[in-house]
Amino acid sequence: MIDFVTIKEVKLKLGELCKSKRQSYDMSQEDLAEAIGLSRYTIQKFENGKNATLDTVLKIANHFALLKQLKKAIDKTIEDENNISLY
Amino acid sequence: MIDFVTIKEVKLKLGELCKSKRQSYDMSQEDLAEAIGLSRYTIQKFENGKNATLDTVLKIANHFALLKQLKKAIDKTIEDENNISLY
DNA sequence: TATAATTGTTTATTATAATACACAAAAATA
DNA sequence: TATTTTTGTGTATTATAATAAACAATTATA
Numbered sequence: 001m002i003d004f005v006t007i008k009e010v011k012l013k014l015g016e017l018c019k020s021k022r023q024s025y026d027m028s029q030e031d032l033a034e035a036i037g038l039s040r041y042t043i044q045k046f047e048n049g050k051n052a053t054l055d056t057v058l059k060i061a062n063h064f065a066l067l068k069q070l071k072k073a074i075d076k077t078i079e080d081e082n083n084i085s086l087y
Numbered sequence: 088m089i090d091f092v093t094i095k096e097v098k099l100k101l102g103e104l105c106k107s108k109r110q111s112y113d114m115s116q117e118d119l120a121e122a123i124g125l126s127r128y129t130i131q132k133f134e135n136g137k138n139a140t141l142d143t144v145l146k147i148a149n150h151f152a153l154l155k156q157l158k159k160a161i162d163k164t165i166e167d168e169n170n171i172s173l174y
Numbered sequence: 175t176a177t178a179a180t181t182g183t184t185t186a187t188t189a190t191a192a193t194a195c196a197c198a199a200a201a202a203t204a
Numbered sequence: 205t206a207t208t209t210t211t212g213t214g215t216a217t218t219a220t221a222a223t224a225a226a227c228a229a230t231t232a233t234a
Contacts, residue, residue: 005154007145013161014141020168023142028210036162037191044212053191053221054101054139066164073160074100077153081107115180126223131182140191140221 012049014057021064024036036063099136101144106134108151123150 022032026058033040046052046060048085061067109119116134120127125145133139133147148154 005158020165052141071092078104078107
């Protein structure tokens with residue numbers, strides 16, 4: 001399995017997720033921006049795969065109730081780190 | 088289940104994950120910084136839960152081969168969005 | 175315990191994300 | 205089709221993340 005994932009790809013995916021969630025809530029970019037105290041331009045850029053700050057990403061994730069899921073994933077990754085493979 | 092997860096918590100968790108991965112590879116902050124072309128100060132701040140850019144986070148994730156896992160998680164979240172609950 | 179390595183912290187500077195406008199293009203809707 | 209809404213894009217300014225360098229405080233190791 002030789003499928004590389006690039007940083008750019010992930011940024012585009014994150015933007016896609018934001019757009020997908022936002023539309024499911026019937027919100028415009030303006031609505032979302034206002035709801036979480038960011039400018040529409042920041043949302044606009046994020047949804048199109050541009051660089052952003054962690055705070056921006058997490059504010060969006062928080063608004064769409066994704067923080068718990070994210071924390072769990074991080075916890076699991078840390079735990080996996082400690083369990084040395086038995087094989 | 089009323090367990091809130093805050094943005095600050097997640098940032099601290101991400102820093103913890105970075106430190107955990109880094110140490111498992113027997114790298115110092117300086118080693119990691121050099122390996123991915125960032126300054127040690129940037130790694131230092133990230134590991135201690137400060138704000139960072141998405142690029143910084145993804146460069147670190149990429150170095151520890153976590154991008155594929157991340158992309159999968161995003162894809163799954165997007166898919167879940169489209170599958171309206173059947174219950 | 176002395177030495178070396180790593181981490182934490184400070185200051186000044188540079189690069190860039192975020193903001194606030196405005197306006198055009200595109201999409202939705204009346 | 206006309207009107208409204210939403211999205212995309214540009215420019216200038218502000219806020220702040222990233223860098224670089226030095227030094228103190230810890231932690232590891234000889």
